[in-house]
Amino acid sequence: MLGAIYVGLSGLTAYSRGLQQISNNVVNMNSLGFKATTVSFGNVAGLNGRSQDGSDGNRGHGVSLDASRRDFRQGELRQTERDLDLAVDGTGLLVLLNGSETLYTRTGSFEVDVDGYIVLAGTNYRLATLDGSGRPVSLSIDASRIDPPVETTRITLSDNLxxxxxxxxxxxxxxYDALGGDHVWRAKFTRAADSAPGEWTVTVTEGTRTIGIRTLRFNAGVIDPTTAELLFEDEPAGLSVTLDLSRNVTSFSSGEVSTLRTAKVDGHATGAVSSVKVNDKGEIEIGYSNSRKVQLGSIALAGFRDPQALELRSGGLFANPAGVEAEYARSGDTRVGAVTSRRLEASNVDLAQQFGDLILIQRGFQASSQVISVSNDMIQQLFGIRGQG
Incomplete structure (x- = not known):
C-alpha cells in the first residue's frame, strides 16, 4: 500500500510538471515567434524489469513526464508597417551574431544601430548576411550612407518624331556634372520649310544659354546612322553628353503628334540614405534620396536537420549548444524558405488544444490524488486492527 502512495505521488509530480508546460504555452500565446511544446507522459517500470521487492516489475511504478518536443510549425505571419520587421516563410531561422556567439530566431523587429549594423531591437545581436563563400557575417551600412554622384554622359531617346x-x-x-550638380536641359527639334526632307535642327539649351546646335536627318522615316548620336559639350559645367537616337527613334507621319521621349539619362546626383529595407529577394536594400537603390547582401537563413536539438532562450531566440550542423542558404532556397519584410510571426500555440490538454492533466492529477487518499485510508484501517487474545 505504501507503494501505491508512491505511485500516486509520481502522478502528482508528473502532472504538476505537465501543468507547468501547458501554462507556459498558454501565457505565450501572444509571444512573437513562440513555438509551443508538446506534453506527453510515460510509464515507469521497475529496475531491470523487476520491482524493488523482487516481484514482477510489470505492475509498474507510476508515471513520468516525457521529454518535451518543440512544435516548429509556422505561426501566422502578421503584417506590420515597419520595413525591418522580418519573418521567415518556411522552416529556416534568421541568423544573429554577437562576437563569437551565434543565435537564431524565427522573427523579430530590427533596427540600425549607431555603428550602422542591423540589430535585433533591444539587443546587440547583428542580423547576418552571407559572404562570398556562403558563411554568415555581420554587415554595416556605414560605408554606403552616401551614394557618390556619377557624371551624365548619355541621353537615350525613343519613339516617333x-x-x-x-x-x-x-x-x-x-x-549631372562630376560633382553631382543638377543641370536642367531642354532639347528643341525644329524643321524649316526650306530644309531638306527629313532634316531637323536640334538645339539644346539650359535656361537662356545655348549648349549646342546639331543637325538630325531621317531617310524615309529611319534615322540616318551618321546623325544617330549627337554630341553636346557644356564646357562651363565640364559636361560632354551624347544625345543617343540610335535605338527605336523614327520619323513617320502622325499629324502634329510626336511621341519622342527621354528613355534614359545615365548619371545621378549625390544621394543620402532615405530607407533601409529587405527586398523580395531577401537582400538588404538601401534607398537613396536620388531615387537610386543599392543591394548590400543576402540575409542568411539557417536550416537544421534536427531543430529539436536547439536550446530555447528568452525573447524567442535559439542557441545551438550541441553543435548541430547548420545549413546556410539565401532567401528563396526551398530548404529554408523566404525572408518576408513587414511581417512578424505570431505564436503557434493552439489554444483549443492547450485547454483540452489542461483538462486531461487536471483529471490525471485528481485521479492520482485519489489513489493516495484511498491508500491512506487502507493504511489507517490496517493500523486499526486489534488482536483478539
Missing part, C-alpha cells in the same frame, strides 16, 4: 510636324520640344532633362 512626327514627319509632318515642324517643331517639338523635350523639357526638364536633368543631367
Amino acid at each position: 512626327s514627319s509632318t510636324a515642324t517643331s517639338f520640344e523635350l523639357a526638364d532633362i536633368h543631367v
Whole structure:
C-alpha cells in the first residue's frame, strides 16, 4: 500500500510538471515567434524489469513526464508597417551574431544601430548576411550612407518624331556634372520649310544659354546612322553628353503628334540614405534620396536537420549548444524558405488544444490524488486492527 502512495505521488509530480508546460504555452500565446511544446507522459517500470521487492516489475511504478518536443510549425505571419520587421516563410531561422556567439530566431523587429549594423531591437545581436563563400557575417551600412554622384554622359531617346510636324520640344532633362550638380536641359527639334526632307535642327539649351546646335536627318522615316548620336559639350559645367537616337527613334507621319521621349539619362546626383529595407529577394536594400537603390547582401537563413536539438532562450531566440550542423542558404532556397519584410510571426500555440490538454492533466492529477487518499485510508484501517487474545 505504501507503494501505491508512491505511485500516486509520481502522478502528482508528473502532472504538476505537465501543468507547468501547458501554462507556459498558454501565457505565450501572444509571444512573437513562440513555438509551443508538446506534453506527453510515460510509464515507469521497475529496475531491470523487476520491482524493488523482487516481484514482477510489470505492475509498474507510476508515471513520468516525457521529454518535451518543440512544435516548429509556422505561426501566422502578421503584417506590420515597419520595413525591418522580418519573418521567415518556411522552416529556416534568421541568423544573429554577437562576437563569437551565434543565435537564431524565427522573427523579430530590427533596427540600425549607431555603428550602422542591423540589430535585433533591444539587443546587440547583428542580423547576418552571407559572404562570398556562403558563411554568415555581420554587415554595416556605414560605408554606403552616401551614394557618390556619377557624371551624365548619355541621353537615350525613343519613339516617333512626327514627319509632318515642324517643331517639338523635350523639357526638364536633368543631367549631372562630376560633382553631382543638377543641370536642367531642354532639347528643341525644329524643321524649316526650306530644309531638306527629313532634316531637323536640334538645339539644346539650359535656361537662356545655348549648349549646342546639331543637325538630325531621317531617310524615309529611319534615322540616318551618321546623325544617330549627337554630341553636346557644356564646357562651363565640364559636361560632354551624347544625345543617343540610335535605338527605336523614327520619323513617320502622325499629324502634329510626336511621341519622342527621354528613355534614359545615365548619371545621378549625390544621394543620402532615405530607407533601409529587405527586398523580395531577401537582400538588404538601401534607398537613396536620388531615387537610386543599392543591394548590400543576402540575409542568411539557417536550416537544421534536427531543430529539436536547439536550446530555447528568452525573447524567442535559439542557441545551438550541441553543435548541430547548420545549413546556410539565401532567401528563396526551398530548404529554408523566404525572408518576408513587414511581417512578424505570431505564436503557434493552439489554444483549443492547450485547454483540452489542461483538462486531461487536471483529471490525471485528481485521479492520482485519489489513489493516495484511498491508500491512506487502507493504511489507517490496517493500523486499526486489534488482536483478539
